[in-house]
Amino acid sequence: MTTRRTFLKTGAAAATILAAGGLRARAENAPGITATEIKIGQTMPYSGPASAYGVIGKVETAYFKMLNEQGGINGRKLNLISLDDGYSPPKAVEQVRRLVEQEGVAFFFNTLGTPSNAAIRQYLNDAKIPQLFVSTGSSLFADPAHFKWTVGYNPSYVTEAHIFAKHILTTKPGAKIALLYQNDGFGKDYQSGLKAALGANASQIVGEASYETSEPTVDSQVVTLQGSGADVLVIAATPKWAAQAIRKSYDLGWDATRYVSNVSISIATVLKPAGLEKSKGVITGNYGKDVTDPKFKDDAGVAQWKAFCDKYLSGSEFADLNASYGFSAAQTMAQAIKQCGDDLSRDNILAQATNIKDLALPMLLPGITLNTSPTNYNPIRQLQLSRFNGESWELFGALLTD
C-alpha cells in the first residue's frame, strides 16, 4: 500500500536521481545539439518600427546556410531559428521562451535591440543559457559580474566616447569641449563615457545640451553650445539631428573641431542633407568597411562579401552597412563554435565565446581584431578615426584602442 510517507520517499529518491542526472549532464552537450546539428535561437524585428534591421537576421541565416553547404562546423550543421519579435519586449520574451522550451535551442545569437535584450536577459541568465553577441551598442550588455551569460558585440557607445576623449586630449590638450546628446540610453552612455575618459580633465567640458527625438530641430542647442566658448563639439546624435547640428555649427561660423557619433556617418542620410561642403572636417570613429569608399574597390574582403551577396542573397544587400554587420557577426559566431570542438555544453560555448583572440574579419577595417575574455564582454574595442573630406570618409592616424 502506498502511504503518504512512502510516496514522499519515492519522490525524494526520484528527485535525487534527477539531480544527479543534472550534475552528470553538465559535461554533456547542451539541448539542441545532436551529432549532426546545432540549434541556435534568435529574435529579430522583421516587422514593426525597427524592421530595417531585419536584414541582419537574413544575412546571418544565409551565412550559416553557406557553411552548411560546405559541411557545417566540425561535422555539425547550424540551424538558426530566427523569429520575429516586432521590436516588442513582451513578444521577444514569448519567442525566446518558445525557442528554449519548444524548439530546445542550445543558445542565442545576435538577438537585436536594447529593449528586447533587456527583457530576455534575466530569464536567460537564470536558466544559464548563453545570450551571445547581442546586437546593440548599449553598455548594459557587457556586465559579466552580474550577467555572466550575456555577451555584447557592437562597439559600445561608451567605447566610442572614450576614444574620442583620448583623441581630443592628445591632439588638443586644454581643449574646451561642448557636448550635444540625445536624451536616452544612447546619449547618456556617451555623456558618461566622455566624462569617465576625461577623468581629471572633465572640467574641460564647458557646455552640455540635450534634445528629445520629438523636437523638430536642435538649432537653439547648437547656438547655446557655441556661446559656451568651446572649440570642440561632440555630436552624440542620430542622423536627423546630427545633420542639423553639423549644418548649424557651420552656418554660425563656429570654428570647432566636430566629432560625430558612428550611428550618424551615412553620407546619404546625414552629410548630404547637412551639405557636403559644410560637413568637411567632421571626425568619426569607424570599424567596418564602407563598400562605397573607393579605397576598398579592389579589397579582398569586400570581394568575398560581394560574392556571398550575389550567391546567397538578392545582391541589393551589398551596400547596406547593416547587412555587412550581420556578415561579420555570423563569422564571429562561427569562430566561437569552431573553438568549441566536440564539447558543446553551454558552459563551454560561453567559455569559447569569451575566449576569442585577435580575430580579423573580411568586412572589418584592416588592423581591427575581436577579443573577448571572461572579464571583457566587448569584442570590438578599437576604432579607426576618419575625417570627411567633402566627398568621402578618409581614414587617418593609428587605430585607437579603448
Add this chain to the structure above:
Amino acid sequence: MAPEDRLEIWVSRAGWTLAVVVALAAPLSMNGYHLYQATQVLIYMIALIGLNLLTGYNGQISLGHGAFFAIGGYGAAILSSRFGLPFWAAIPLASSVCFVAGFLFGFPALKLGGLYLALATFALAVAAPQILSYKGFDAWTGGAQGLQIVKLQAPAWTHLDPDQWIFVVALAAAALLVWVALNLVRGRIGRALVAIRDHGLAAETMGVDAALYKTTAFGVSALYAGVAGGLSAFAVGFVSPESFGLALSLAFLVGVVVGGLASVGGAIFGALFIEFVPNYADRLSMQFGESAKALPGAIYGLLLIAIMGIAPAGVAGLARALVRRASRLSL
C-alpha cells in the same frame, strides 16, 4: 421567450462553462511557454472587454487604449519595484489611476464624435512611448532603458511555479472582470450605454445622463486596460516604452472587431486572434523560404480580410447567427 433565444442563452452558458474548464485545466497540462501564451491571451481578453464596453456598447472609438495599458503597466511596475508593494495592491492601485485618467479623458471626448475621437485617442497612442521616455520621469520610469520587475513567486502553500501562479492570478482577474462586465451590460447601465450609442438625443429625453455615462464608460474601459497592463508587466517581468507602441493600440481595435462588437464573450476570440495569428503568419511565411521575411504582414492582412468577409460581425456575431439558424432548422 422565443426558442432561438433560449438556445442562444444555453449555448452561451455552455461556452462560458467550457472556457472555465479549459482555463482551470491549463496550469496542470501546459508547459511554461504555453502557459505564458495563455496568460497573454487572458491579459488581452481583459483589455478587449474594456475597449468593447467603450467602443462596442457605447459607440466611442478609441485607438489609444495602449496608452492606458501602459499607465497600468508602468504604474504596477513602479509601485512594485520602487515601493515594494505586492502585486495584489499594485495592480488595483495602478488601474485606479487608469480609471481617473480615462474618466478625465472622457470629458474632451464628449465634444468629439466618431472619427474626431478616433484621431484624438490615436494621438494618445502615438504620444505614450515618448512621454514614457521623457527625461523628467527617468527616476521613476527608468527612461529608455525600461524597468525590470522581480518575478512573481507563488505563496509556498500553492506549490505552483511562477508561470502557473501568474496564470492563476490573471485567470482570477479575468473571471472577476468578466462577471462585472456581464452584469454591467445586461442591466440598466448596459441598456443606457447602448441607447446613447444608437441615439444619444433620444436617450437623453428618456432621462439618461449621457455625459456621465460616457465619461464613466471611458473610465471603466481604461480601468480594464490598466488591469491588463499591470498583469502584463508582471507576466513579462519588464516594461519599456517599446512595450506599448502604436501597434498595441491597433491590435486592441483589431481584437475587438474580430471578436465581435458589443459582445463580452467575443473577447476570448479577439484575444486568441491577436496572440496567435501573427505567430501563425510568421510560421506560414517560412514555408516560402528565408527571403520571405516581409510576408508575415501580408499574410496577417489577408487572414484579417478573410475573417471580416466570413464574419463581418466578428466571431461572436457569427456564432450568434449560426445558433439562430440551427434553432430555426430544428423547429
